[in-house]
Amino acid sequence: MKILTFAGSLRTDSCNKKFAREALRLAKEAGAEGEFIDLKDYPMPVYDGDIETNSGIPETTVALGKKIAAADAIIISTPEYNGSIPGILKNALDWLSRDKPVTITGKHLLLLAASPGALGGIRALWHSRQPFEVLGVHVYPDMIALPNAYNMFDEQGKLKDEKTIQRLKTTLEQFIKHVG
Numbered sequence: 001m002k003i004l005t006f007a008g009s010l011r012t013d014s015c016n017k018k019f020a021r022e023a024l025r026l027a028k029e030a031g032a033e034g035e036f037i038d039l040k041d042y043p044m045p046v047y048d049g050d051i052e053t054n055s056g057i058p059e060t061t062v063a064l065g066k067k068i069a070a071a072d073a074i075i076i077s078t079p080e081y082n083g084s085i086p087g088i089l090k091n092a093l094d095w096l097s098r099d100k101p102v103t104i105t106g107k108h109l110l111l112l113a114a115s116p117g118a119l120g121g122i123r124a125l126w127h128s129r130q131p132f133e134v135l136g137v138h139v140y141p142d143m144i145a146l147p148n149a150y151n152m153f154d155e156q157g158k159l160k161d162e163k164t165i166q167r168l169k170t171t172l173e174q175f176i177k178h179v180g
Ligand SMILES: Cc1cc2nc3c(=O)[nH]c(=O)nc-3n(C[C@H](O)[C@H](O)[C@H](O)COP(=O)(O)O)c2cc1C
Pocket: 007, 009, 010, 011, 013, 014, 015, 016, 017, 079, 080, 081, 082, 083, 084, 114, 115, 116, 117, 118, 119, 120, 121
């Protein structure tokens, strides 16, 4: 099984990039293959129907759509912005939805979130489900919100807390079995 994973953040030191990378590392231990991609490598303008009419779909959207098409499943770790899905992730999804056929439709998705706050981005998880489900994505029922995320990773970006590692491992094993 090929898993594509990325974060809904562009920032170099993003705790969501670390969480997404850790999810991939543990998914590989559970028998999956896959890769992490950085949305910073797929810069897209803010969606504007005039850009679409005059220039078409951005090449970066098409390239991201191809990566998604080649994957059996997707894992996204998203930040929470003002209690909801961050604009960068929603914008990427809006552009992806304009490139027909929509490659993310029918894919399995595991949603994760990481935040320095006490709620771990749980509201972003619930808000993110909706646009993905509207596009026909099979969003896995279980989701993980990681609170206190600035203190959860070591210098190498590895998760430090054994309970969190076990929770992520179990969820990944169940997700992989479900997609299987
Ligand atoms: C515009 C903005 C809004 C934010 N709103 C929230 C929020 O509602 N809940 C929360 O837990 N953190 C919020 N934060 C803090 C983010 O969780 C924090 O910046 C986090 O590091 C972002 O994820 P990243 O490390 O992957 O970039 C917000 C940050 C920004 C920049």
